[in-house]
Amino acid sequence: MTRALGHYTLRIVNELGDFTLFTTRAFTAAVGSRKLGRRVIRAIYEQGVRCLPVIVIVGLFTGLVLGLQGYYVLNRFGSEGLLGTLVSLTLVRELAPVLAALMLVGQAGSALAAELGIQRNSEQIDALETMGASVHAYLISPRLIAALIVFPIHTAIFALVGLYGGYLSGSVLLNLQPGVYWSAVHNAVRGGDIRECFTKAAVFGLLTIAICAYNGFNSHRRRSSTGARAVSASTTRAVVFSSITVLAADYIITSLLVKGP
């Protein structure tokens, strides 16, 4: 029992170290890499443009639900005028970075893990290695750099669309004055909230895309499965680990950044 626990702990420590080296190498290898800009733009398209409809749809419905729920709860206390405050702070501080990251993991992260897994399976990664190319610079760095750009932008879009969803629920469907709603939004959100929002988005982007890339890239090292099953297992693992990491990192960042009222 103790031996098994020790073995498992060592394996986790080993994998964490390997993951850290993998991510660090992706950034250091990017320095001086040829045509990196072109690959970053392509990665931005894959992560950003393709995921935009999902972000807009989920952001809109999140805002609509927040507006409805918030209105009826606040109405009990005669405080529906604070709906803008509730919707904006909930979105900007928490829901926009977390939900946008989870949506991006589901769409772009899973696609990345599967793509790298298939490239590993079909020896494309081995081919890059044997030709002396930096595999990290070619395959991983552009995705990580793109994530640092795409996640904050998508989080901002999510928050803005969500605020509009809150307005549709509170002011268009219910009876809250639009001026009251937008004024509360304007007064509630401060610079620190926006900084927290973008910090979370950047950290989530880096962690999730690195986790997805790491799992896809190392799909051949899975002992429990090989071939197509290894790709599917690695993709599942990438999405599950990324999602858990988003929530855990959210708690840690919140506890470090939030200083009370």
Add this chain to the structure above:
Amino acid sequence: MSTPATTSTDLFLDVRGITKRFGDNTVLAGVDLAVPRGSVITVLGKSGTGKSVFLKCLAGIVRPDAGEIRFDGHVLNAGNADARAEFRRRCSYLFQSNALLDSLTALENVALPLEQTTQIPNREIRERSLEALRQLDLEKHRDRFPGQLSGGMQKRLALARAIVTRPELVLFDEPTAGLDPLRRNAVFEMIVKYQRQFGFTALLVTHDLPEALAASDQVALLNGGRMQFQGTPEAFNESANPIVCAFRDSAGALRDTIAALRRGEIIQSEED
């Protein structure tokens, strides 16, 4: 093992005692191979004898458990990163599966090694890549993706990518796998033609015996985890080594067996 007379200074690639185990399965049990500069050497062997593993050990894709690889006098497998980088710069590897990047066009695939490993200007990279495609009769397919090309075209595209860097050593892993006899001959012709044209050293692994004997300066036979023979095709044909004889005569044995079956004779296997 019979080996041709070559001094160590002639050797471009000198492999000694390569061993590789996967769990309890010892695939390579001390494999030796001497590759003279500018030659075409073919490693023969039945399927599953570890030919591809041997080639992957040389390419650095698989790490051998023991043994030594010397490339142009420098030891590769002793934590010598510079020697390994130099090896990769001067060597190309043609995968059995071609391993073309399926999200890149034919031209982008060929340009990739130059883009990623050299500082050559973009215009020259394009010219050299187009020249490689032209040499392999693929120029009009330059904007197609590998998935849109036939198996033979993919093989030629992989060869174009392998030679575009003007390598001194090209490792061919089963270059004719899955091809019909005509295409098989064409691939061997292509290898010999470009080997003569560019002067690289070619190391192939295959189980296509007649084509290998016709195209190679030397052949080697891998069996039971060891190199059982290395020598000229003539020496291979004359060898009395029972393993060489069994491999050499396998084609004839099949012809006899089929002929006997057609005549309606009862064929008993050795196990019976």
